[in-house]
Amino acid sequence: MLEAILIGLVAALGKFGDQLGSLYINRPIVLAPLVGLILGDLEAGLVIGATLELFFMGAVSIGAYVPPDVIVGGTLATAFAISTGSGTEAAIALAMPIALISLAIGNFCNIFNSIILRFTDKFGEQGNYRGVVATHWIIGLLTVVRRFLLVFLGFYLGASQMSGFIDAVPEVIIKGMDAAAGLLPALGFAMLMRMILNKQLTPYYFLGFVLSAYIGVPILGVAIMGTVLVLVKFDFLNPNKAKLATSEGVIQEEDDNEF
Structure with missing residues (x-):
């Protein structure tokens, strides 16, 4: 229970950084070592964090593109990989599916954010500065709480099931993920180079x-x-x-x- 709460707080910290400015604490290279520290394996957290950072290097919001949820995907994948002793290969296999599921949930929750934004418009028309700031913080905190709950419940309820799932994955797939990990630096830099x-x-x-x-x-x-x-x-x-x-x-x- 305590580990699940702490890992959930790590995900909340990653999103709360946006409320304080773009501190880039939402990246796996920062969050994964914190997860490793909580689970007692800092070295694995550092290795997985660096690998997932390359994997998600191109996952940035540009224009209308909404990237997968790097915070939830990276945090939960690291937690599952370390707790099950599966290593980097399992983290790579789990990170993107978890990130896409969290993105879908986030898009659904944005419906409620649009309702809150109507009050922001009203406060703006009335010149109510405090009301505009309050709605900004409400939306931000709801986003933080959503990520905390997703990671907390995902790790608390799914750690044992995830261990059985990883054990059931054929060894050839795990080896394939291991080989893919060696290609991630080239893939990540290629995606970055396309933009810059x-x-x-x-x-x-x-x-x-x-x-x-x-x-x-x-x-x-x-x-x-x-x-x-x-x-x-x-x-x-x-x-x-x-x-x-x-x-x-x-x-x-x-x-x-x-x-």
């Missing part, structure tokens, strides 16, 4: 590839070189940049006043 890669960034991508594949520079070294390139390219190291921008602003202001 352009002609200006392509040379830097190939530069990092050459440094890593042919020269043997470690990933950390490539990351440090990339940071240095960003600092140089955007002129962050120029101590006169702020002064120059300030002086230009003064000159522009004077010109505007003269006009």
Whole structure:
């Protein structure tokens, strides 16, 4: 019971981060280690969290696209994998189905959120600032409570059944999931590159590839070189940049006043 409550609070923390700003504590790489710490296996939580982060790397809301529920999927999948001793393969197999089920439940609950938003419109027309803020927090807290209940009930009621389900899965499928885990980094980065890669960034991508594949520079070294390139390219190291921008602003202001 206590473990189920704590794991549910981990999921609630992941969503509550949105109420405090985009802190990115809703990602598996943050939530899974917390689950592992609760269940007494921090190492497994770190490994599963890093793997699921690559798996869900492209699961971000862009435009009208609503991604699967990474919070519930990642948290519950990690909890089931660690509690049953099944490892990363089971977490990968369970994460997406759980995330999609939670997404469907969330879409149904959004019907009630739309009703609350009608009061937000009324408060806005009346100039009632506190009423607008209150409805914002009500919707946010309902979303937090929903994720807590889904994870709490899912783990508390389903841990034993999930153990039997995983034991019944053929070994060939588990091995297949293990092989798929090795492809996740490439898949995750490919999904990310589809969104951000352009002609200006392509040379830097190939530069990092050459440094890593042919020269043997470690990933950390490539990351440090990339940071240095960003600092140089955007002129962050120029101590006169702020002064120059300030002086230009003064000159522009004077010109505007003269006009």
